[in-house]
Amino acid sequence: MLKVGVIGTGMIGQDHIRRLTTVLNGVAVTAVTDVDTAVAADVGGRIGATVHATGEELVGDPAVDAVLVCSWGPTHEQYVLAAIAAGKPVFCEKPLATTQEACLRILDAEAAHGSRLVQVGYMRRFDFAYRALKMAVDSGEIGLPLMMHCAHRNASVPPFYRGDMAITDTAVHEIDMVRWMFGAEVSAVRVLVPRHNRNGGELEDPLLLIMEMADGVIVDVEVSVNIRYGYDIRGEIVGENGTASLGGPAPVAVRRDGRVGVPVPADWRERFLQAYDVELQEWVHAISLGGQPLGPSAWDGYAAAAVSDAGVEALRTGNRVLISLVDQPKLYAEAAG
Numbered sequence: 001m002l003k004v005g006v007i008g009t010g011m012i013g014q015d016h017i018r019r020l021t022t023v024l025n026g027v028a029v030t031a032v033t034d035v036d037t038a039v040a041a042d043v044g045g046r047i048g049a050t051v052h053a054t055g056e057e058l059v060g061d062p063a064v065d066a067v068l069v070c071s072w073g074p075t076h077e078q079y080v081l082a083a084i085a086a087g088k089p090v091f092c093e094k095p096l097a098t099t100q101e102a103c104l105r106i107l108d109a110e111a112a113h114g115s116r117l118v119q120v121g122y123m124r125r126f127d128f129a130y131r132a133l134k135m136a137v138d139s140g141e142i143g144l145p146l147m148m149h150c151a152h153r154n155a156s157v158p159p160f161y162r163g164d165m166a167i168t169d170t171a172v173h174e175i176d177m178v179r180w181m182f183g184a185e186v187s188a189v190r191v192l193v194p195r196h197n198r199n200g201g202e203l204e205d206p207l208l209l210i211m212e213m214a215d216g217v218i219v220d221v222e223v224s225v226n227i228r229y230g231y232d233i234r235g236e237i238v239g240e241n242g243t244a245s246l247g248g249p250a251p252v253a254v255r256r257d258g259r260v261g262v263p264v265p266a267d268w269r270e271r272f273l274q275a276y277d278v279e280l281q282e283w284v285h286a287i288s289l290g291g292q293p294l295g296p297s298a299w300d301g302y303a304a305a306a307v308s309d310a311g312v313e314a315l316r317t318g319n320r321v322l323i324s325l326v327d328q329p330k331l332y333a334e335a336a337g
């Protein structure tokens with residue numbers, strides 16, 4: 001039984017605790033912590049977990065074999081570094097850290113440890129539909145991939161959502177996904193700002209992010225975060241001989257009164273419910289077998305941060321922004337997702 005400590009008992013922290021305690025096998029949540037001590041005490045009390053005053057104290061708990069970091073992004077670096085220092089596997093919700101420099105400090109710490117301890121929570125790699133899409137591309141049946149059209153649509157976003165978050169919080173999932181899908185880095189980005197959606201007030205919405213991959217594939221991502229009708233994730237890959245695309249938003253269509261009706265998920269929790277389950281079950285399995293995590297690595301977290309920073313610069317300046325990554329440490333050369 002893998003004993004996991006959870007840092008951050010907010011929205012996704014509580015959702016992951018639910019799946020670790022009621023859905024997945026071979027794992028127990030033995031400790032929790034949160035800056036909001038009342039929430040941590042409530043969540044910990046319900047599952048019989050030790051409630052720690054700080055993340056560092058939780059990492060040092062001998063009843064914690066592995067750590068899940070679900071706190072606010074700016075705190076991720078300190079907890080990931082604490083887990084690496086203790087030699088404990090750590091699953092960190094995205095982003096790995098909020099600056100590229102912080103990501104590089106994590107890469108250095110993991111390299112000094114000598115083996116992979118870190119997995120970053122980019123869950124699309126575990127989604128059934130995206131995995132099927134990747135299999136279609138890898139099989140060669142549509143020839144070499146040339147382009148990908150993506151859409152990332154949210155019904156609405158909370159009031160604290162600001163312009164840059166369309167790149168750093170929303171499109172960052174496509175940024176990680178296309179690196180995995182095509183096995184190539186993103187070499188340049190630009191951002192076009194179409195006519196403004198009045199549903200979003202002053203927010204620059206929608207945006208069109210265009211990514212150039214190092215192998216020549218070009219990806220466009222429509223980010224629309226106030227589109228009202230639901231949460232809709234789309235992707236179509238154009239190859240030399242055909243196309244491969246994600247299916248519709250639902251497995252069932254209802255036909256009546258001369259119309260076809262297909263439900264659209266309300267939000268990311270509904271759309272990616274099973275992807276989160278698979279993501280954490282595979283992580284638990286890999287760690288329990290004494291192995292290294294196989295999902296998105298600290299390198300992937302760093303690369304996504306570099307592309308996302310370039311995307312923010314492209315949005316602010318209107319320029320095409322080139323991306324150059326540091327040399328990839330040997331540890332990550334065979335990182336798989």
Ligand code: NAP
Pocket residue numbers: 007008009010011012013033034035036039055070071072073075093094095121122123268
């Ligand atoms: P949230 O509801 O605000 O939860 C974050 C929790 O962490 C809050 O309870 C917060 O407490 C707590 N926290 C803040 N600083 C802390 C510290 N120093 N030590 C311990 N706990 C601390 O946010 P969320 O939506 O769950 O997001 C958490 C992380 O998950 C973010 O990095 C987000 O990007 C990521 N996320 C990923 C996905 C995905 O699709 N993979 C989806 C959702 C979220 P206070 O509220 O008191 O500050």
